[in-house]
Amino acid sequence: EIVLTQSPGTLSLSPGERATLSCRASQSVSTSYLAWYQQKPGQAPRLLIYGASSRATGIPDRFSGSGSGTDFTLTISRLEPEDFAVYYCQQYGSSYTFGQGTKLEIK
Amino acid sequence: QVQLVESGGGVVQPGRSLRLSCAASGFTFSYYAMHWLRQAPGKGLEWVALISYDGSNKYFAASVKGRFTISRDNSNNTLYLQMNSLRAEDTAVYYCATAQGGGYQGPFDIWGQGTMVTVSS
Numbered sequence: 001e002i003v004l005t006q007s008p009g010t011l012s013l014s015p016g017e018r019a020t021l022s023c024r025a026s027q028s029v030s031t032s033y034l035a036w037y038q039q040k041p042g043q044a045p046r047l048l049i050y051g052a053s054s055r056a057t058g059i060p061d062r063f064s065g066s067g068s069g070t071d072f073t074l075t076i077s078r079l080e081p082e083d084f085a086v087y088y089c090q091q092y093g094s095s096y097t098f099g100q101g102t103k104l105e106i107k
Numbered sequence: 108q109v110q111l112v113e114s115g116g117g118v119v120q121p122g123r124s125l126r127l128s129c130a131a132s133g134f135t136f137s138y139y140a141m142h143w144l145r146q147a148p149g150k151g152l153e154w155v156a157l158i159s160y161d162g163s164n165k166y167f168a169a170s171v172k173g174r175f176t177i178s179r180d181n182s183n184n185t186l187y188l189q190m191n192s193l194r195a196e197d198t199a200v201y202y203c204a205t206a207q208g209g210g211y212q213g214p215f216d217i218w219g220q221g222t223m224v225t226v227s228s
Contacts, residue, residue, distance in 0.1 A: 099151070
């Protein structure tokens with residue numbers, strides 16, 4: 001099983017700042033089958049990024065994904081108030097596993 | 108619009124059974140593989156089960172294999188999760204979802220709102 005480790009566990013930033021979230025895999029993720037999700041309290045996760053760097057439909061361009069192999073990054077260029085949430089990475093190349101999440105909170 | 112609506116959650120005693128349903132609309136359900144995932148309170152996400160578009164292939168997470176079964180009724184656009192021998196650690200919000208493109212290997216792009224299952228005596 002591919003284990004995904006996200007860091008940091010909590011990220012405290014202010015609106016307008018840049019956020020960088022990391023996801024490291026225990027083994028290489030095939031064909032960059034890596035996705036990022038945003039989840040707000042009481043809601044289902046929302047797909048943001050798939051294929052490591054492709055934005056899902058309707059996702060603002062301030063969200064971007066990068067990386068390959070075992071190291072992946074989600075960047076939010078300028079934080080908006082609605083971006084404060086929990087973010088999960090997920091690999092879907094070998095079954096399906098998720099990271100433990102990064103909580104992005106307002107500083 | 109594309110929509111998935113789960114139902115059937117509730118409080119159940121350890122060792123008992125529960126069946127969840129997921130009603131699909133807004134897309135051709137019979138063309139899509141379907142998944143169940145869950146999220147324990149305050150915890151992360153866990154994939155639970157997958158069924159192929161025609162129900163001929165089924166896959167389960169190790170944590171539920173032998174206790175949970177997945178099925179579908181394409182004539183009524185409904186997905187099911189039969190949960191037997193429930194344990195306290197099965198307590199979670201259960202989501203149904205589709206993978207992008209409707210196949211096995213894709214990110215989960217459509218999610219239901221979830222239904223809560225609590226296993227407690």
